[in-house]
Amino acid sequence: MMAVSLNTDVNQRRYRGLPELGSRALFPTLEVPVYLNHGSLSPISEAVQASINEVLAGYASRGMGWYAVETERRERLRANLAGMLSADQGEIALVGNTTAGIQAIALGLDWQPTDRVLLLEGEFPTNVMPWLQAARNHDLQTVWMEAEAFRLDRAGALERLEAELSRGVRLMAISAVQFATGQRMPLEAIGELCRRFGTELFVDAIQALGVVPLDVKAICIDYLACGSHKWLMGPEGAGLLYVDAARAGRLNPQLAGWLSCEDPFAFLTRAPGELRYDRPLRRDARLFEAGTPNSIGLAGLEASTALLTELGIDSIFDHVQSWLGALEPALVECGFESARMGGKEGRSGILSVRPPDPALAPAWAAALGAQGVACASPDGWIRFSPHWPNALSEVDTVVTAVDEIIAAGGPGQIT
Template identity: 30%
Template sequence: MAEEYLSGDFTACVRREFPALAHKAYLDSACIGVAPLRAVRAVTDLVQGMQYCPAESGTAMHGRLNELRALTRPLAARLIGAQTSDIALTESATHGLKIALESLPLGAGDEVLIPDLEFIQMGVMWRQLKDRGITVRTVPHDEAGRIGVDAARAELTREVKVLALSSVQWTNGFRADLAALSELCRKRDVWLVVDAAQHLGALPLDVRRTPVDILVCGGHKWLCAPFGTGFLYLNPEARPRLRRPLAGFFAARPPARTWGEAFLRPDLTPVQDYEFSEDAYAWETGGTGNYPGAVGLSAALSLLLELGPQHIEDHLRALTDHVTGGLDRLGLTVVSPREPRHRSGIVTFTTGRPTADVALMGALLAAGVAVSVRFTSGVGGVRVSCHLYNTLADLDALLAATADWQRRPRSGGRPGAPTPPRRSAAAQIVRQRALIDALDDDLMGLITARGGVSRGIRRSRLEGAMSRTDLAREREIVERFHHRLGQDGTRLALELLRMCKGDT
């Protein structure tokens, strides 16, 4: 299995999209994912294009930006087996949860259940409903760190109106039995709200087979998208029973074909009745959106769909098998579940002492292996996040650095000695070289893009019966480079002009 999914087209695509990770063991996607090259270029192209305002007017440009943002919804829908009309774009999982809290028809005396292993944000947000007379209770985990269906069932009293949980828990990677929980909630008429921030991008999820009422997901973890992105799924059967939050005019239907055309009508007034769609986008903020983030999320989603969610899960299964076996051989305790149906891309292990876990994390970071330490309700340890861009070599680096830390002498009952300066410096050089490689790749991409634009200008000049070259413009470019970089800038500008002329 490992060899099958660490070779071929899958690996070639991953290497092409994540060049900066070729020499870096990044195992912290549960905190922040790494953006693929296509997402970086999508954001860069959009932002750079804004300085030219390529549309004929600001109004046309704003409309174009809204159209680009809207292209993200169908990709998010495909990822979870939903319809485009079921998707609203958000800034984060937190933003999606905020919309859920504002939309659910809850009142005084109602109760909300969350697992006691939940990400702190889940508790922080639901707890704020206390002023409305709404109580939050927890479902306890068992001795293996699992949140069982029977445990949830035992807590479902008549007052419970919402079961809210992460489909994958952030500390130990426990993957909930969403199908069974969904069936349980439907029988009890309980709202099922799911935070899939540690799930989507790493594991498949199909809302047609596993119905949920509301699902939220941030973009910057396993989806590998820029910060300030995410999406919200609203079950079409649930939407008629939800309150629609206050929103801006982009969430309403324009009184003309487009809002740009509506602005031209002399009868347009700010105070009138506006019609809102029943589609999920009516739950969006309805103002100017995070357009760079949206195109970045769209590009990242396109990569996940291209690779295939099932292939990604198979790849992660091979990686987690490998690291779990290695940790067992080192005599460390794997906290994460081992049953296939409860596994995820997260493998958490512990030395048996939280202080030693933190010390080990420091040694791993110094060795160039990025991991985290997380605890909730007494469950946790060193958290290893295996994602699509990771390889067996990354995990071997983790295991080797961990074994090295175990061999170091202890003094006074304290964890191993600090990493020697030479080793720390070597690890830093590896990280810096990875950054150089990424920057070089960006430079080559920009030079290629510049050549394409330059050749387009030359064709336009020929079609307009103008001279092939504008010498005044070339002098302007050389002077600008010289002003910023001196004589080296002059030489660089001349070489760029030569490379980008091409054949017309």
């Protein structure tokens, strides 16, 4: 068989050193003048495009001979993600999206009837629906709290949470950052409470990972799922599931695939007699990598996480806070209500503001879009979500656009 040279080194060398906070140099074809919508979907960088092109070119020229290159690339991705989370590589499974990660755990726990699951009102539906389905299937009880309570009265909400957990809760599911308000949840305090009362903690990290520092061990997170296309800046249809090593061995998945077991390739690479269906299941997160992976999406994610790792999540967080810190007072002066919390520990990559008439939030997002400022309008908030490529000089452009919309008589007047 022809030896496969690791052309990915060329790609890595080409982009090494290039990402720079506040520079769009790696996004030369991005048409939107001010892109503030990473909370919805990130534009694809040149590095990600090059990585994806390389997968396609590799398979085009070598077919199965290229497979090992992608296997190695995925191990680099696993290392990047583990590094970002302070996890071990064996605790990371590469999956299709956040939902797939949540479903894996919802289908993998040995639920007992009347187990209680704590969910948050106001969460993005991804982190609610699979748990509700598990509740229907297994006769679980759901306990609800308001996500907003942790923003409006954090100490009071933590007290209420403590009371709920003290009554016995099997699992709590929470987003690290709330999608609509950008509230960064008090995960350290919540993790400590969950550990104290024996509650398993599941975190949806898609609005955090890539911009907010996250240490799964320090927070005592048991499971965490995250998609690629927002703050991780990769393509759609790729993601990760973290499973704490101590939990993985106790999972009892209702579904498994040919790659879920130990030594799954033996029957393809060794002498006859290895084709068996009784190989033991893996006892780590990779149990959930049940079939052939999305090598194209994961190659893109490998390239984007390499850039994030190079820049450092702490530096990215500080950069984004400077950016949002410059915009927030200008918007408040214009009459918008800001949802951004006072302390750093409550802040994320999102600044959400509410116009005096919340019904006009979509009209505001559309009017700003027409002025070259891409943002979103989830659930009555206007959401600005810059990332590392956004320059501080863009803030003035946003403020000017807002002033012009107000001067024109409101968002409905601008098309």
